[in-house]
Amino acid sequence: xxxxxxxxxxxxxxxxxxxxxxxxxxxxxxxxxxxxxxxxxxxxxxxxxxxxxxxxxxxxxxxxxxxxxxxxxxxxxxxxxxxxxxxxxxxxxxxxxxxxxxxxxxxxxxxxxxxxxxxxxxxxxxxxxxxxxxxxxxxxxxxxxxxxxxxxxxxxxxxxxxxxxxxxxxxxxxxxxxxxxxxxxxxxxxxxxxxxxxxxxxxxxxxxxxxxxxxxxxxxxxxxxxxxxxxxxxxxxxxxxxxxxxxxxxxxxxxxxxxxxxxxxxxxxxxxxxxxxxxxxxxxxxxxxxxxxxxxxxx
Numbered sequence: 001x002x003x004x005x006x007x008x009x010x011x012x013x014x015x016x017x018x019x020x021x022x023x024x025x026x027x028x029x030x031x032x033x034x035x036x037x038x039x040x041x042x043x044x045x046x047x048x049x050x051x052x053x054x055x056x057x058x059x060x061x062x063x064x065x066x067x068x069x070x071x072x073x074x075x076x077x078x079x080x081x082x083x084x085x086x087x088x089x090x091x092x093x094x095x096x097x098x099x100x101x102x103x104x105x106x107x108x109x110x111x112x113x114x115x116x117x118x119x120x121x122x123x124x125x126x127x128x129x130x131x132x133x134x135x136x137x138x139x140x141x142x143x144x145x146x147x148x149x150x151x152x153x154x155x156x157x158x159x160x161x162x163x164x165x166x167x168x169x170x171x172x173x174x175x176x177x178x179x180x181x182x183x184x185x186x187x188x189x190x191x192x193x194x195x196x197x198x199x200x201x202x203x204x205x206x207x208x209x210x211x212x213x214x215x216x217x218x219x220x221x222x223x224x225x226x227x228x229x230x231x232x233x234x235x236x237x238x239x240x241x242x243x244x245x246x247x248x249x250x251x252x253x254x255x256x257x258x259x260x261x262x263x264x265x266x267x268x269x270x271x272x273x274x275x276x277x278x279x280x281x282x283x284x285x286x287x288x289x290x291x292x293x294x295x296x297x298x299x
Contacts, residue, residue, distance in 0.1 A: 009249045010249065010250065012249055013245070013246045013248075013249030013250035013254075013255070014246070014250065014258060016242040016243070016245045016246040016249070017242065017243055017246030017247075017250060017254075017255045017258040017259055018246075018258055018261060019239075019242050020238075020239040020240070020241075020242035020243035020246060020259070021239075021243070021258065021259040021260070021261045021262040021265065022261060022262070022265040023234050023235050023238060023239035023242070024110075024235060024239050024243075024259075024262045024265075024266075025106070025110065025261070025262045025263065025264070025265030025266035025267075025268075025269060026230070026234065026235060026265065026266075026269055027230065027231045027234065027235020027236065027239065028097075028101055028106035028107075028109060028110050028235070028266045028270075029106040029266055029269040029270045029273060029274065030227045030230045030231045030235065031045055031098050031101045031102075031106065031231060032101050032102075032105055032106045032270060032274060032276075033223075033227055033273070033274060034224065034227045034228070034231075035098075035101060035102040036102075036274070037223075038219070038221075038223060038224050038227070039219070040218065040224065040227075041102075041211075041216055042095060042098040042099040042101070042102045043095065043207060043210075043211035043213060043216070044211070044213055044216045044218065045098055045228065045231065046091070046094050046095045046098055046204075046207050046211075047204050047207045047208045047211065047213045048204075048228050048231075048232060049094065049098075049204075049228075049231050049232050049235075049236055050090070050091065050094060050200045050201070050203050050204030050207065051200070051201060051204035051205070051208070052228075052232035052233070052236075052237075053200055053232045053233070053236035053237040053240075054196075054197050054198070054199070054200025054201035054203075054204055055197075055201065056197075056232075056233065056237040057193050057196050057197035057200060057237055057240070057241075058193075058194070058197030058198065058200075058201065059197075060193055060197075060237075060241070061191070061193040061194045061197050064193070065191065065193075065194065068190060068191065068194055069194055072190055072194065072198070078186070078190075081184065081186060082186060082195065082198055082199060082202065083202050084182070085179075085182045085183060085184075085186060085195075085199055086198070086199040086200075086201075086202035086203040086206065087202070087203060087206050088178055088182060089175075089178045089179040089182040089183065089199070090179055090196075090199045090200065090203045091203030091204070091206055091207050092171075092175045092178060092179075093172065093175030093176055093178065093179040094175075094203070095175075095207060096168055096171040096172040096174075096175045097109060097110075097113050097172040097175065099168045099172075100112060100113070100165060100168040100169040100171075100172050103162050103164040103165035103168055104161060104162070104165035104169065105270050105274075105276045106266040106267070106269070106270045106276075107263060107266045107267030107270050107271075107276065107278060107282075107286070108150060108161065108165070108169070108282070109165075109169060109172065109266075110262055110263040110266040110267075111146075111150070111263045111267075111285070111286050111289050111290070112147070112150070112166075112169030112170065112172060112173060112289075113169070113172040113173055113175075113176055114173075114260075114263060114289055114290065114292075114293060115143050115147065115169075115170070115173035115289060115292075116172075116173045116174075116175075116176025116177050116180070117176075117292065117293055117296050117297075118139055118140060118143040118173075118292055118296070119173055119174060119176070119177040120176075120177050120180055120181065121136050121139065121140075121296055122140070123177060123181065135295050135296075136295075136296070138295060139291075139292040139295040139296050140292075142288045142289065142291050142292050142295075143288070143289055143292045145285075145288050146284075146285040146286070146287070146288030146289035146292075147166075147170075147285070147289065148285075149281050149282070149284055149285030149288065150166075150282060150285040150286075150289075151166050153279070153281045153282075154281060183195070192240075192244050193241075193244070196240060200236075243255065243259060246258070246259075253297050256293070256297050257293070257294065257297055260290055260293050260294070263286060263290065264290075267286065
């Protein structure tokens, strides 16, 4: 009986994590559609995504943990930490990722962001004052080689990926590093939903002021509204909820491996829906970078 319950939990965890990762990939493709077909700016999408999903996550947290949602405000240091994390971690990560999409495509942007685990590993080595292990060193080489293939298709004199796309893609990986490391004990102490809810709202407000989002000209239509809802609800609030539930049922290592389907889903959806063309060299570059995730998460 106990074994059956455990297996059911594993199956649910796999399904939740897989769907959450696919929705993340789908939201990236929705961003590509809004940038390319509706001329919406990455800054505007970042603000809407963060504020809308932040409100949803915080409402969910308030229903589940009303006392914790209010208790956070009683600690000044916690609020300062949360605001800094919101701006330099979450907002920077979201904006750089969406900007990369605007200069390239959803598949390439998602794969470049997945260089983040390599940067996290290098950061851990520096903090631990140690050299990378052989497995980690191979991961670094694969990450560099994969990025080289995506940017040049193997010819150093020929930049296939625009300089802006490559630069913002690398910044999105740095953003993932900051977003992961800067959380500190916030999530461990207060829970993912409360921290993400507040961080999304604080970060969204900062981005709104920084980009003067109210001056952005928008040609509102049904497709724009549906695209923004898909990114905010499906690609952020629901996907995070499913992924975190998957982590709870499977553990972080297994969940992160399953979540690696995100760049695959972004690439496939982008190719099928928006007819984005990916060559053989692109796919090899994708594979090289994704192998690094498996190497760094494998126990």
